[in-house]
Amino acid sequence: MQLKLEGIDKHFGKAQVLDRIQLEARSGELLALLGPSGSGKTTLLRIVGGLEQPSAGRVLYGNDDTSGWPIQQRRVGFVFQNYALFRHMSVFENVAFGLRAQARKVRPNETQIRARVHELLSLVRLEGTHTRYPTQLSGGQQQRVALARALAIEPRVLLLDEPFGALDAQVRKELRRWVRQIHDRTGLTTLFVTHDQDEALELADRIAIMHAGKLAQVGTPDEIFDEPATRFVHEFVGESSALPVDVDAGRVWFEGRALDLISRHDLSGAADLLFRPQHVALVDADSSAIPARVLGVVRVGARFRIETEVGKAATRVEIESNVKPDAARGAILHFKPLRWKLYRRANPGPIGSTALAVGTPSIDGENSPQYNAVAGVA
Amino acid sequence: MAELAASAPLPAYHGGSVLPGFRRSMLFTLVYLGVIVMLPLAAVLVRGFDEGLGHFAKVALSDRALAAYKLSFGAAAVAALINAVFGLLVAWVLVRYRFPARRLLDALVDLPIALPTAVAGIALTAIYAGNGWVGQWLEPLGIKIAFTPTGVVIALVFIGLPFVVRTVEPVLADLGKAQEEVAATLGAGRWMTFRRVLLPAIAPALLTGVALAFARGVGEYGSVIFIAGNMPYTSEIAPLLIVIQLEQYDYVGAAAIAVVMLSVSFTLLLAINLLQGWSRRRMGMGARA
Amino acid sequence: MSSVFQSAGSEMPWVRRGLIALALAFLALVLLLPLAAVFVEALRGGFGAYFEALLEPDALAALRLTLTVAAIAVPLNLVAGVVGAWAIAKFEFPGKQWLITLIDLPFSVSPVISGLIYVLLYGAHGWFGPWLAERDIEIIFAVPGIVLATTFVTFPFVARELIPLMHEQGREAEEVALSLGASGWRTFTRVTLPNIRWALLYGVLLCNARAMGEFGAVSVVSGHIRGETNTLPLHVEILYNEYNFVAAFAVASLLALLALLTLALKAVLEWRHGDQLAAGRVALDRAD
DSSP: OOEEEEEEEEEETTEEEEEEEEEEEOTTOEEEEEOOTTSSHHHHHHHHHTSSOOSEEEEEETTEEOTTOOGGGTOEEEEOTTOOOOTTSOHHHHHHHHHHTSOTTTOOOHHHHHHHHHHHHHHTTOTTOTTSOGGGSOHHHHHHHHHHHHHHTOOSEEEEESTTTTSOHHHHHHHHHHHHHHHHHHOOEEEEEESOHHHHHHHOSEEEEEETTEEEEEEOHHHHHHSOSBHHHHHHSSOOEEEEEEEETTEEEETTEEEEEEESSOOOEEEEEEEOGGGEEEEOOOTTSEEEEEEEEEEETTEEEEEEEETTTTEEEEEEESSOOOOOTTOEEEEEESSEEEEEOOOOSTTOSHHHHTTOBEEEEEEOHHHHHHHTOO | OHHHHHHSOOOSOOTTSSOSOHHHHHHHHHHHHIIIIIHHHHHHHHHHTTTHHHHHHHHHTSHHHHHHHHHHHHHHHHHHHHHHHHHHHHHHHHHHOOOTTHHHHHHHTTHHHHSOHHHHHHHHHHHHSTTSTTHHHHGGGTOOOTTSHHHHHHHHHHHHHHHHHHHHHHHHHHHOSHHHHHHHHTTOOHHHHIIIIIHHHHHHHHHHHHHHHHHHHHHOOTTTTTTSOOOTTTSOOHHHHHHHHHHTTOHHHHHHHHHHHHHHHHHHHHHHHHHHHHHHHHHTSSOOO | OOSOOOOTTOOOHHHHHHHHHHHHHHHIIIIIHHHHHHHHHHTTTHHHHHHHHHHSHHHHHHHHHHHHHHHHHHHHHHHHHHHHHHHHHSOOOTTHHHHHHHHHHHHHSOHHHHHHHHHHHHSTTSSSHHHHHHTTOOOTTSHHHHHHHHHHHHTHHHHHHHHHHHHHHOSHHHHHHHHTTOOHHHHIIIIIHHHHHHHHHHHHHHHHHHHHHOOHHHHHHHOOOTTTSOOHHHHHHHHHHTTOHHHHHHHHHHHHHHHHHHHHHHHHHHHHHGGGSOTTOOOGGGGO
């Protein structure tokens, strides 16, 4: 079932928590709402589920405007971060709850309920636990019961609020994989909220990045990672380094060096050059390469991280490399960014720098052709 | 190394901690408890049977005594049940809703505990006697409250209220909204959510509060003695019977009745403790969302 | 958008209002009415009669006795409560639960029985009766008996407040102090006491309220000798039984004022230092 959010606003008193959210989740899609705490993602999820009312705008399930629909009638599967299992009920009763809550006319009989509960418990791989109580289960098990409980009512859409937040790293990884499997099996439109970008990148079909109540970008994990639309997204997802540069008629200058990067847009002025450690190539000394003073080399898994200082402001820049560079501390290396983005630099005026954090348009850039040949980018 | 170990022998038992003063404080506590609590209670138990089981039965199980027990326990039970319903209501309203004077009323819930029982006793009588504030309206309708078992019930409702409210409030406050929200998303209406999700979660606390109110009501004296009729066999509470035995210098008889009442109190205390232990195991420290 | 939105965790407005009204009516009937009755009846004869009743010699004697008894019982129980709580909360030993139950005992016993037990011990026909009579020591039907009975009845208040709190606070602070070289006593006064002071104050408050207001237990051991062995609550009873209603309520109003003061102080303590009182106490606004 398709999910449409149109012009969602939400105020709590004077605070604006959500600002003109326009979002669509395609039928059967797994959409992640990713953002730092306070970005409004949980509030948005709750509005979709009917647990809060928007101050403006509407939510559509398919073609139906759900404004004013009581929660009980929405058939939404909601899973909380803290599971919210009914502690005084057994696992069986927890899962059966939604089935028993149905009006007498449409309620399934005991045998049907029992069959369905056991079916769901084996779906979440918890057969045999139906007589146990929540306090006797581990965190991961409780979360799976919560999911089974939500699935019991055959929901139209599944809403997960930081479902793995309360679990430790190992369990979290297992459950991540498993949620993806369940999603693929049930084909349910699923919205899940997380502040963990690895999770979002791994699980989601598409990601909606939220910041201070606004949508910064919506796209596939690749799009988000490779083509961040705003500076915030660039810095929030994956790692970034930022160097202050000057752009003059499309050419980029860093501390008097003309970098061999061409901005597609015709603009001038102060800007920041952002790039990722993975998108950098080490080169021989060159007038268009950026010199970096080595601070240290660290092994990270199978690769190497070179920590450097760049420029007058001694900006920290990290470079990822597959081979260990032959450079001691204090040596100077040269590098060129292969993939990069330019963002206008803020006037730290009355608006302050936060105004720039969201919605700063990026200026796509590309490397000059000779540059690409040197760096070995197709 | 060996010298060090030999030169500092540990005391025989130190309560599993390096903190000082275990033996001394334990000793003090046991002596204090012994003198103030255990000795007197032992006296009751012994004295109650001083003149043999026959005398014990004659006084403690006499018709008059049985009538007194019936009144004390019966009225306490009825009052506890009334408090179960209304105490829950009051706790719910105080925890869940906002309204003017809420904090003031919450503080006042403890009035029955803070107010001396004799003061409560005469105040209640002034209200419910035939010519009293409320009594005067009910008298023409043939409803008598003061000097009847009904009066006793009313006094015990006053006394027991804080016990129910105060045991339920923390659990209600801790419940959080998550469980109710989940229930709603699963399709449960408000009443069903209350019945199947909220009520079971607070049931242990409610039961504990009711048991406490009941235990308190059974032994209550000061607030009841004025409003009860104190007529033997009809409106005489058990504690009064003890006082009467004492005034007749029948120490043994008084002790005998006390033994009966104490046995009930202990059983109740035990039941309450077991209940709390069970609910803690089953639901993990009350119901947390 | 529909005009009435029912959020997931709340009732329809009319249900809510109805419940509030019902609860308020109940509280007004059960709590406020008796409270009002005390003061209204006390002033029924005007302020003149009111003060006359309070300044009457027997009333003043009762006041003195009440204050004396409290002045002895409360500090005793304060010390005992602190010591007991220290022994129980900071150490592990078998039978702890039994000890705690024992401490709670006076709470669950009928006040009349609380008085009875002392009569059985120290009364004329009690265990120690003859022994005391020989030495001309009067306990029952005299002030010492009243002090004993009051001490028994009010004993748990301090300990009950302290034990859960000290248990929750654990031993770490004290262990740190000891490792830094502080003596046991210094640790106790400089580390433990400050941590429990509000709970201690709270317990003392409740202990005092009960000590001054105790009726049943004191009634049994006192002998009701006017001007000598009557505390304020007993004096109220005497006046009432003599049909001297205005005077009875006048004296009662004094006790009611004490109760209100206790409640007010209690509320202030809970509000200001709720986090440092016994576990399980709820500050109302946590509910949100």
